[in-house]
Amino acid sequence: MNHDVTQKPDGSTDPDAKPDDGSDKGDRKERVLHTRVPAVLEAELKTVARALRVPVSNLVRTILEDAVAIADRASSQVEQRLEAAARSVETERARLRARLERNEVLQDVLAYQAVIVAAPNRCARCEAPLEPGDDAALAIRDRPGPSSFVCTACVPKPKSAKP
Ligand SMILES: [Zn+2]
Known part of the structure; x- marks a missing residue:
């Protein structure tokens, strides 16, 4: 299965490149993805992971999988999928943060x-x-x-x- 994204010399994504349409859903081979995140986002993810008692990597993967699943439904166009994924992560962050803040307010109540x-x-x-x-x-x-x-x-x- 070819996962390479075809790129034009100018760096833009080839519109003729077949988007990963999920036809390889059975392919569970895992890859390590390195990415830079702002320190504040890292701290938030760690807080959320602690609150949910899951490893940070599991949380990140779940959020990404959710985001991509939502994006999949929204559109099959690569760009729109990525935009939708980014929006979904943003919404998810806000939702998780609001939920954590509400929980934290009453965390030390006796x-x-x-x-x-x-x-x-x-x-x-x-x-x-x-x-x-x-x-x-x-x-x-x-x-x-x-x-x-x-x-x-x-x-x-x-x-x-x-x-
Ligand atoms: Zn109430």
Whole structure:
């Protein structure tokens, strides 16, 4: 199977080159791909990998596979595929970062105390508005800092659910 990308002398990709259309899906031979990434992206990938408890290389491969699969569906044109892949990685990064940030907000919480909201606030996890009179839970930490509250949907359910 020829995986070489045909290049014109000016460096542009030959439009007649047959794009890798996935006809070699059965070819599981693995290759090592080296790439440079900004330090901030590397740090993010490592954080995400730690949070998901997977090796960084697995995470990167999963993101790339997802991106290419999405790009495959979007178009068979090489350029459009690459653009779509890049956009997908960008979106995925934003999505993962948002999810991690939400998790991190409540990472060091020791307990939740049921409360009645007195002043308008927002759920620290899903950002749902908390209005005075609403049931909510106060997140208790062992260090000083601003109080955070979670809505009833986001508070962990008690082990012994009431009848
Ligand atoms: Zn919530």
